[in-house]
Amino acid sequence: MNAEKSPDSRIVKHAVLGDMPAQKEVTIYFEGKPLKALEGEPIMATLVAAGVTVFRYTKKGSPRRMFCGIGRCTDCVMTVDGVPGVRTCVTEVREGMRVERQQGVGSWKVQAEASHAQ
Amino acid sequence: MRNDGKPAVVIGAGPAGLCAAIELKKAGAPVVLMDENAKPGGQLFKQIHKFFGSQEHKAGIRGFDIGKELLAESLRLGIDVRLKTEVVGIEAGLKVWAVEDRSKSYTFDAGTLILATGATENALSFPGWTLPGIMTAGCAQTLINVHRVLPGQRVLMVGSGNVGVIVAYQLMQAGAQVAAVIEALPRLGGYGVHTAKVRRAGVPFYCSTTIIRAEGRESVERAVIASIDAKFQPIPGTEQTLDVDTICLAVGLTPSIELACIAGCKQIYIPELGGTMPAHDEFMRSSLESVYVVGDIAGVEEASTAMEEGRLAGIHAAWAMGYMDETTMKTKTEETKTRLKALRQGVFGQKRFEAKKRIVEGRKEA
Numbered sequence A: 001m002n003a004e005k006s007p008d009s010r011i012v013k014h015a016v017l018g019d020m021p022a023q024k025e026v027t028i029y030f031e032g033k034p035l036k037a038l039e040g041e042p043i044m045a046t047l048v049a050a051g052v053t054v055f056r057y058t059k060k061g062s063p064r065r066m067f068c069g070i071g072r073c074t075d076c077v078m079t080v081d082g083v084p085g086v087r088t089c090v091t092e093v094r095e096g097m098r099v100e101r102q103q104g105v106g107s108w109k110v111q112a113e114a115s116h117a118q
Numbered sequence B: 001m002r003n004d005g006k007p008a009v010v011i012g013a014g015p016a017g018l019c020a021a022i023e024l025k026k027a028g029a030p031v032v033l034m035d036e037n038a039k040p041g042g043q044l045f046k047q048i049h050k051f052f053g054s055q056e057h058k059a060g061i062r063g064f065d066i067g068k069e070l071l072a073e074s075l076r077l078g079i080d081v082r083l084k085t086e087v088v089g090i091e092a093g094l095k096v097w098a099v100e101d102r103s104k105s106y107t108f109d110a111g112t113l114i115l116a117t118g119a120t121e122n123a124l125s126f127p128g129w130t131l132p133g134i135m136t137a138g139c140a141q142t143l144i145n146v147h148r149v150l151p152g153q154r155v156l157m158v159g160s161g162n163v164g165v166i167v168a169y170q171l172m173q174a175g176a177q178v179a180a181v182i183e184a185l186p187r188l189g190g191y192g193v194h195t196a197k198v199r200r201a202g203v204p205f206y207c208s209t210t211i212i213r214a215e216g217r218e219s220v221e222r223a224v225i226a227s228i229d230a231k232f233q234p235i236p237g238t239e240q241t242l243d244v245d246t247i248c249l250a251v252g253l254t255p256s257i258e259l260a261c262i263a264g265c266k267q268i269y270i271p272e273l274g275g276t277m278p279a280h281d282e283f284m285r286s287s288l289e290s291v292y293v294v295g296d297i298a299g300v301e302e303a304s305t306a307m308e309e310g311r312l313a314g315i316h317a318a319w320a321m322g323y324m325d326e327t328t329m330k331t332k333t334e335e336t337k338t339r340l341k342a343l344r345q346g347v348f349g350q351k352r353f354e355a356k357k358r359i360v361e362g363r364k365e366a
């Protein structure tokens, strides 16, 4: 109904919102794999566009994705640039960002880089 | 009246908070508007449907356009808007504890506090409810209308209230199929206009029906629904399986009262407006003299009523702080109240009007 999707689930044409405005692209790495992201969007949007269905696993191995989409529930947390537990629905993408699934509460992987991250 | 130079701090830059800050600033009062998000507007920007009400309520205008107008006005007025600023505490004497950019923590003395923290969507638990593909209706709405990505192809909508039917329609506008809308009550809950649009598109509605379970390995593949009896118990033999990859939950909202609790506002339980919320008077003042509550935190309604409540508080606070004379305050308050009353008419509105009256009664008792 009135909408056109790109192969990556982005809604490029919309009856009310109009055509998707041109936006600068950045690359993020999901589990090491490069993904095209749009500047200003949250990590969640990039992953949904790419068809990623599992964002993380609980300690017992049960899969999770997003639930509230606005930073309330923490269902969508992932390890971002080595920091576990980052809410991907309210964290904007950045060029070169590394996004990984975590199991349970995950673990910190930033020790070695802590000095240059500051 | 007091004018101690301390600013009014408005927490939450959604429709209610923006309007409160605008009224304060227009009166010349110092005001700081804080919001945890990177962008102001709250949930207005995902509302792409036209609002109801009369002309002066911006009826016929879409939510995101109202959002743009409010932002432009706050910019023009030069309001001090602090984004990515999370308020994590309120100490005695109205000391606000804020964390900026998830890294810098500071405290701040407020003369007046206006809490416009909104509401949180309710969850519903059933076997399989944690599977990827199950999300609140608001989550799906944010994905399609703000971020412009489609979370799935075939959707089951749980809940036929306004949020359920509006989001069901918007999911179709975004290119998804809606397999069904189910409702636990024996009758539909949403505005007729929106419900009819979804019906006309051929979507089946099932009343007295609930979701029994979601099935799938790593994400939703099927939903099993069934009819329920008068006691909300599933009727054996009525199960139906729907092939869906997404299940949206539109089962109500609860006021986000955390900060009001920390501040010490008296709470009252009003189920029709979402549960427990701070009691307030006709000027939106909580049980604490200098703390106001506006928008969904003060009872879940709509963006249009939230805006008027924000104005009421902004006007009253501007007067209380010594930036508006009493006559102006009274005139503006009456005008705002008249508009608010007009918004609370009709079958749905009247119920909310009565419920809001109980909140005000509740504050008197407290």
Ligand code: FES
Residues within 6 Å of the ligand: A065, A066, A067, A068, A069, A070, A071, A072, A073, A074, A075, A076, A077, A087, A088, A089, A090
């Ligand atoms: S989906 Fe709820 S916090 Fe991200």
